[in-house]
Amino acid sequence: DAGVIQSPRHEVTEMGQEVTLRCKPISGHDYLFWYRQTMMRGLELLIYFNNNVPIDDSGMPEDRFSAKMPNASFSTLKIQPSEPRDSAVYFCASSPRTSLNEQFFGPGTRLTVL
Amino acid sequence: SQKIEQNSEALNIQEGKTATLTCNYTNYSPAYLQWYRQDPGRGPVFLLLIRENEKEKRKERLKVTFDTTLKQSLFHITASQPADSATYLCALSGGSYIPTFGRGTSLIVHP
Numbered sequence: 143d144a145g146v147i148q149s150p151r152h153e154v155t156e157m158g159q160e161v162t163l164r165c166k167p168i169s170g171h172d173y174l175f176w177y178r179q180t181m182m183r184g185l186e187l188l189i190y191f192n193n194n195v196p197i198d199d200s201g202m203p204e205d206r207f208s209a210k211m212p213n214a215s216f217s218t219l220k221i222q223p224s225e226p227r228d229s230a231v232y233f234c235a236s237s238p239r240t241s242l243n244e245q246f247f248g249p250g251t252r253l254t255v256l
Numbered sequence: 257s258q259k260i261e262q263n264s265e266a267l268n269i270q271e272g273k274t275a276t277l278t279c280n281y282t283n284y285s286p287a288y289l290q291w292y293r294q295d296p297g298r299g300p301v302f303l304l305l306i307r308e309n310e311k312e313k314r315k316e317r318l319k320v321t322f323d324t325t326l327k328q329s330l331f332h333i334t335a336s337q338p339a340d341s342a343t344y345l346c347a348l349s350g351g352s353y354i355p356t357f358g359r360g361t362s363l364i365v366h367p
Contacts, residue, residue, distance in 0.1 A: 146299070175354075184359035185300070185345065198354075233299050242353035243288050247299025 146248035148234050154254045160222040163251045165234030166215055171246070172239040176209055176219050179250070180230045191217065224255045258284045260358035262346060268364045275333040277361050279346035282327060286348035289322050289329050290355055294343045300357075303344075304331075336365045 147166040155161055167174045175190040189199040194211045202209070206225070211217040221228055231252050235245040261280045269275050279289070287308050292300035306313045306322045306329070313320045319332040333340050343362045347355035 185357040187354065187356070190354065235299070243290055243305050243349055243355065244302045245300075245355065247301070249297075250299050 146234055146236055146246055148232075148248035148251050150251060151249060152252045152254075154256065155224055156256050157225055158223045159255075160220065161224045161228075161253060161255075163219040163232050163234075163253070165217045165219070165248060167217070167234070167236030168246055169215065170238065171236035173237040173242060174211060174217050175235040175237070175245065176217070177233040177235065177247075178230045179233060185233070188219070221253075224253075226255045229253055229255050258282070258348075258356060260284075260346065260348060260356060262344075262358040262361045264359065264361070266362040266364055268366065269336055271337060271365055271367050273336055275336045275340065275363055275365065277331040277344050277346075277363065279329040279331070279358055280327060281348055284327070284348055284350075285324075286350055288349045288353070288355075289320075290347045290349070291318075291320060291329075291331050292345040292347060292357075294345060294360065300345055333363075336363075338365045338367050341365050 149164045173192055176188040177185050179185045188201045189209045191211045209219045231250045233247050233250045235247045237245050259282045290305045291303045294300040304315055304320050306320050317334045321330045341364050343360040345357050345360040347357045349355040
């Protein structure tokens with residue numbers, strides 16, 4: 143298995159633009175998580191899905207952030223409009239139902255909003 | 257509120273020595289505690305999980321302890337190698353199994 147796949151790996155955009163981050167979880171994993179990592183706040187959980195259904199989005203910072211999982215092999219995290227304070231590394235992770243404690247992380251997307 | 261504390265200062269040790277990293281927590285009664293390794297530019301990688309009723313767990317050169325009275329976990333790497341240099345994150349989870357992560361401690365092993 144190729145592991146969790148994220149794209150793009152790097153994204154530089156200007157304030158006000160829409161940003162879409164993509165994730166392909168490991169096949170067979172029931173859970174998908176979106177995290178944001180910054181030096182100041184560490185690794186924060188934004189939202190997670192179980193069987194494509196959003197379970198907890200309490201970590202989503204504001205309405206500018208939205209996430210979807212249209213099928214078991216694809217998820218997106220969208221920021222519209224983007225702001226400089228959204229600059230961070232965004233990670234997607236997946237877990238099997240039998241081992242939720244063990245998360246498999248993707249390589250991350252480094253987002254810079256100018 | 258729940259708080260997970262890991263030393264923000266990097267730990268520098270000499271190759272061959274045992275590295276010990278600390279994770280303290282407050283306002284939390286986790287059922288599980290995990291340790292992850294993160295290399296620069298990469299996502300965290302799961303290393304070990306220990307349950308609240310387990311005092312110690314080992315995996316090759318790694319050893320984790322979990323003291324629910326002290327609210328502390330210690331992570332040991334014996335016979336450390338320069339390749340062990342990375343940031344190590346502890347994570348706690350309860351009944352939902354969804355982990356909350358600490359900010360990590362950087363380990364630098366000098367040859």
